[in-house]
Amino acid sequence: MMIEIDNLVKSFGKTKALDGISLRIGDSEIYGFVGANGAGKTTTMRIISGLIPADSGKVIINGLDSVKNIKQIKSKIGYVPDYFGVYDNLRVTEYMEFFAAAYDLTGREVEKRCLRLLDELGLGDKPDFFVDDLSRGQKQRLGLARALVHNPDILVLDEPTSGMDPKGRIETRDILRRLNEEGKTIIISSHILHEISELVTGLAVIEKGKIVMSGSIESIETKMHIENPIIMKVIKNADIAAEVLKEDEEVLNLTITEDNEFYISYGGSDEDEGYLLKRLVEAGVMITSFCRRGHDLESVFIKIME
Ligand SMILES: Nc1ncnc2c1ncn2[C@@H]1O[C@H](COP(=O)(O)OP(=O)(O)OP(=O)(O)O)[C@@H](O)[C@H]1O
Structure with missing residues (x-):
């Protein structure tokens, strides 16, 4: 119906x-x-x-x-x-x-x-x-x-x-x-x-x-994922990381802090995200953390509702 x-x-x-x-x-x-x-x-x-x-x-x-x-x-x-x-x-x-x-x-x-x-x-x-x-x-x-x-x-x-x-x-x-x-x-x-x-x-x-x-x-x-950027901490080969990210069309926005913390607005699916991490590691980027600011969709949802 x-x-x-x-x-x-x-x-x-x-x-x-x-x-x-x-x-x-x-x-x-x-x-x-x-x-x-x-x-x-x-x-x-x-x-x-x-x-x-x-x-x-x-x-x-x-x-x-x-x-x-x-x-x-x-x-x-x-x-x-x-x-x-x-x-x-x-x-x-x-x-x-x-x-x-x-x-x-x-x-x-x-x-x-x-x-x-x-x-x-x-x-x-x-x-x-x-x-x-x-x-x-x-x-x-x-x-x-x-x-x-x-x-x-x-x-x-x-x-x-x-x-x-x-x-x-x-x-x-x-x-x-x-x-x-x-x-x-x-x-x-x-x-x-x-x-x-x-x-x-x-x-x-x-x-x-x-x-x-x-x-x-x-x-x-x-949409909620985009509101909730991936935060990636890189300790080696940050320049390569930036290159890999620029080639990924699902990367909608990228901010890199002085101590190599990457804030990535990402439009891809969970699977795309997994492949992105794999490509970064395979390119020789050394990553110590790769996570989102909000723990889950719910916290982002609450943020949107506020
Ligand atoms: N019969 C009614 N008389 C007066 N105000 C009403 C009536 N029904 C709903 N409202 C008001 O209309 C608004 C929307 O209410 P509604 O019940 O549709 O919300 P809701 O999203 O279902 O909320 P809840 O999760 O609390 O059930 C509220 O401000 C509510 O107080």
């Missing part, structure tokens, strides 16, 4: 939550929204899912305007909110059937489908539990099962891994990968980049209602 988001604007009273969000999410992508608290992720997701209207701008899903075709669109989207509903006094199966009924799905086949979904999401032994008695991770998975009840083509998940332990996060990631392989387009948000960077195919970084960066995960990593 192709999703085209065009110039969404939304205010709540005096707060401008969205200030012109435009995006294209391709068929069968797993697309991530990353941003700090209050950036506008939830508002964007709720507009895409048809839960609230935008003040202006539009969302087109497979050629259909989401406002004009709201019924059709809602049948294609499953939304998992970041908070858990107020149905904690229901048992797990009752909860599922309650949401199925909201889509006019009832009967023996639907009951079977609900049980199968619970099974697939690792809740097969919990049908008679009260929702309230489930752990946070189990509740998140139940939220996912409920969003799948009408077999939507698009899944929109607001911070599905927040508050989960690493095991729960890995399990959720595996489930989402599987659903994506089955053909579902997935939109997922997080305020922590590394929680979703391994899962997503594309990413938009949202800040104060605007997109500050978007693209494939590789292109975002490259």
